Amino acid sequence: MIVNRIEKVQHCISDQWKLWITAYLDSQPDLKELAEKLNARYSESLGIVLVHMGRRMVIFFECGKVTIRANDIEEGRKVINSMLARSGF
Numbered sequence: 001m002i003v004n005r006i007e008k009v010q011h012c013i014s015d016q017w018k019l020w021i022t023a024y025l026d027s028q029p030d031l032k033e034l035a036e037k038l039n040a041r042y043s044e045s046l047g048i049v050l051v052h053m054g055r056r057m058v059i060f061f062e063c064g065k066v067t068i069r070a071n072d073i074e075e076g077r078k079v080i081n082s083m084l085a086r087s088g089f
Contacts, residue, residue, distance in 0.1 A: 001025050001026060001027050001029060001084050001089040002025065002026055002081050002084065003023045003024070003025060003026075003066070003077050003080050003081055004023075004024050004025055004026040004064075005023065005024050006021060006022070006023050006073055006076075006077065007022050007023065007024060008020075008022035009021050009022075009073060012069050015069070017071070018069050018070065018071060019069070019071070019072065019073070020067060020068075020069055021067065021068050021069075021070055021073060021076040021077075022065060022066075022067050023065070023066045023067075023076065023077065023080060024064055024065055024066070025064040025065075025066060025084075026064075027064060028062060028064045029049075029060055029062070029064065029089060031044075031047065031048070031049045031060060031062055032044070034049050034060060034087060034089065035049045037087035037088060037089075038051050038083060038087050040052075047061060047062040047063075048060065048061055048062070051083065053079075055069075056068070056069055056070065058079070058080065058083065066080050068080060
């Protein structure tokens with residue numbers, strides 16, 4: 001599973017030097033398993049996994065959408081893909 005496409009890029013409201021990037025994965029993740037492997041917060045009712053990495057936040061959605069706060073698009077793509085690779089996805 002990897003980032004298939006980047007759809008939307010916006011400036012972060014809380015930090016004007018960061019971007020909120022909306023990406024889509026090439027398949028839908030198993031959120032419960034992803035949360036366990038990433039030691040992250042899982043909300044079954046919301047259909048999300050929330051990952052905090054220092055000041056960085058990544059949200060995985062059950063539809064395959066991922067949002068991340070990052071410095072630029074390539075950094076966002078690399079962080080998401082490396083998280084998925086480390087967790088065995």
